[in-house]
Amino acid sequence: MTLMLHAGANPLDYDDLRQLEAPEATATHVPIPHHRLVDAVRHTLGFYGHAVEEEHHGVTPDGMRYFGVLSLKSSYGDYTDTVGLRNSHDKTFPIGISFGSRVFVCDNLAFIADHVVRRKHTANAKRDLPGLVGELIEPLADQREAQHRVMTRYRTTTLTQDAADHAVMELYRADVITVTRIGAVMDRWENPPHDWGVKTAWRLFNCVTHALEGRIAEQPVLTERLHQVIEATCVHRPPPDSVGRLLSQE
Template sequence: MTLMLHAGADALAYDDLRQLETPPSTATHVPIPHHRLVDVVRLTLGFYGHVIAEEHHGATPDGMRYFGVLSLRSSWGDYTDTVGLRNSHDKTFPIGISFGSRVFVCDNLAFIADHVVRRKHTAHAKRDLPGLVGELIEPLADQRDAQYRAISRYRATALDQAAVDHAVLDLYRAGVIKVTRIAAVMDRWEDPPFDWGEKTAWRLFNSVTHALEGRITENPKLTSRLHDVIDATCVSEGGAHRGAGLLPAPNHA
């Protein structure tokens, strides 16, 4: 998971969130307690069959701003999906809920993910929050299944050296990697730091994301371009038909 706290926020346990005071409501601003946002998301995830494997929370010292990331347990192996949260009591930003396998939530207000819902703190937001969360989480099962099928396709598509060379060139042309990163990608392809299996599209995919050292997390456009190239490589190698869509990047550790 990716929760960056370097602009004043501190890591907190969930129980500590419950101890933070929530300012009184006004006619135009209705603060939602940070722990209530977590509670609603937790409850909705559980209702739709998602299991939280790990969670991290953070808040500014005055308790006005909250940031969190929840990791979902996967029955498909070595990657996880994540839900990112943020909330404020001082009108700095609206309620934020996001989903993706490479959610990036930061206390400097960066908020990057595949699906994002933002809502201002009004009386209607408080009333509508369960429904908003439900609309975001209800399709998660299908999205996670689509990701599983895409990764299975990558693992089933063997690549020879010519195909890898062509894919790396396409990645460069697409702006996913720079010339200075090509050597790092090839090093990981030949000698993977983790067990990414045989020489397949899955191994190449992980070689690229690992070589980028977090850059893929901070720029969702790179993830889309990366999947675009890997999907096209699978098609050219006869691995599968393109059309599963551009899916979020999995974790590696």
């Protein structure tokens, strides 16, 4: 799950979320209760066959701003997809719904994911909310299948030591890892703290995310760069002596 509350919001469960009241509507601003947004997304996910396995919610002390993340049960393996939610009653930001393999929802107003829908709090937004949610979730099955193909490619791409070394250097060049993190990644590559299987692109991917767990959360764009390097590694593997040349040039 990727819900970071470090700018004033507090975690709460769904039952407590239901107890929060929305302000009265005006001619130009029609607040939608936070739990109604959660209900709409949950219902639509279920309609399209997605099961919510875990959820986390947070609100600011005044109850005006809401942040949430729903984790979806996966039939593909040991990872999950997530849906991020955001809502406000004080016009701070519009309704937000996002999906991605790396959803990041934060109470400092960061809101990053693969697919994002935002809509201002108007009478039309309240009326159109079910349709908006449906438009986002209807293609979700295809998106999850595409992600599964990526993960399968990682799992089935065995890496030589030269290929792994080359990928780590590319991660450094892409500013995914710093010089001081190279050792941490390689240590996990040789002695993984979890069972990530044999030396494949999947194992390297997990080595990097494990070594950068805090930094990945604070800078989600790193995940995109990480995927780009791992994807390139799966397609193009360097000749045996190329890594030595690369290292001698640094």
